[in-house]
Amino acid sequence: MGAVTEASLEVSGLAFAYPDGHQALFGVDFRIERGERVALLGPNGAGKTTLVLHLNGILGGGTGSVRVAGLPVDRANMAVVRRKVGIVFQDPDDQLFMPTVREDVAFGPAAAGLKGAELEARVERALEQVGMAAFTDRPPHHLSFGQRRRVAVATVLAMEPEILVLDEPSSNLDPASRRELADILRSLDVTVLMVTHDLPYALELCPRALVLSEGVIAADGHTGALLSDEALMRAHRLELPFGFDPRSVATGA
Numbered sequence: 001m002g003a004v005t006e007a008s009l010e011v012s013g014l015a016f017a018y019p020d021g022h023q024a025l026f027g028v029d030f031r032i033e034r035g036e037r038v039a040l041l042g043p044n045g046a047g048k049t050t051l052v053l054h055l056n057g058i059l060g061g062g063t064g065s066v067r068v069a070g071l072p073v074d075r076a077n078m079a080v081v082r083r084k085v086g087i088v089f090q091d092p093d094d095q096l097f098m099p100t101v102r103e104d105v106a107f108g109p110a111a112a113g114l115k116g117a118e119l120e121a122r123v124e125r126a127l128e129q130v131g132m133a134a135f136t137d138r139p140p141h142h143l144s145f146g147q148r149r150r151v152a153v154a155t156v157l158a159m160e161p162e163i164l165v166l167d168e169p170s171s172n173l174d175p176a177s178r179r180e181l182a183d184i185l186r187s188l189d190v191t192v193l194m195v196t197h198d199l200p201y202a203l204e205l206c207p208r209a210l211v212l213s214e215g216v217i218a219a220d221g222h223t224g225a226l227l228s229d230e231a232l233m234r235a236h237r238l239e240l241p242f243g244f245d246p247r248s249v250a251t252g253a
């Protein structure tokens with residue numbers, strides 16, 4: 001396979017209806033290249049979560065295809081795909097359940113067969129990447145919310161994913177923790193897809209954004225340009241904070 005030209009993520013004609021018949025996705029197409037940071041924007045109910053749950057095969061059975069690093073997300077590839085797509089859920093407590101930070105971060109790689117010094121090095125590196133190396137032996141429930149979110153990111157980084165998917169990464173963070181997480185995400189050498197309603201955060205971190213609305217991609221382009229398009233914003237119920245000028249931010253730097 002031509003690994004060099006493969007996209008990190010390629011979604012083609014993805015359509016999906018829930019078992020109750022509610023159609024959430026109506027033919028979604030986009031491609032994310034290796035190393036890009038892309039924001040997935042859209043109003044409540046647009047289909048963002050439904051889309052994300054297709055990226056590692058939690059949801060399936062619709063039509064169209066999802067490929068991660070060229071590999072189709074299907075039953076046969078599920079174990080590999082789950083390692084390649086790291087999803088950080090909105091609530092870190094959904095991801096942290098072991099007695100110590102070390103055990104939480106080691107959990108995934110250990111289940112994938114890593115042990116001994118190799119496992120220890122993997123854990124150490126992931127915790128260093130999120131600035132949490134000093135907390136290795138602490139119980140996660142003794143950490144602040146912002147620290148727990150960083151550990152949740154580490155649990156996913158420890159799997160060395162092809163693509164890091166973050167669901168509302170800035171939610172419930174104070175301004176300092178928000179900025180620290182932005183610095184961490186910027187420093188990572190990994191493809192990022194970030195689902196967020198925090199439009200200034202999207203602008204700050206992601207040079208490119210997708211707008212998902214009523215189950216289709218309504219716009220795909222430069223984040224600053226999309227957020228400056230008042231008609232587009234209005235049409236898809238996207239609102240910037242009062243007084244915020246997207247043209248005043250150096251996007252994705």
Ligand SMILES: Nc1ncnc2c1ncn2[C@@H]1O[C@H](COP(=O)(O)OP(=O)(O)OP(=O)(O)O)[C@@H](O)[C@H]1O
Binds near residue numbers: 020022023043049050
């Ligand atoms: N289990 C389900 N069964 C039936 N319909 C569902 C189910 N889960 C979600 N939906 C519907 O699918 C549509 C897309 O929902 P989804 O959660 O993907 O949107 P979202 O963009 O993530 O929204 P939000 O910003 O509120 O998180 C909505 O109309 C929702 O009501």
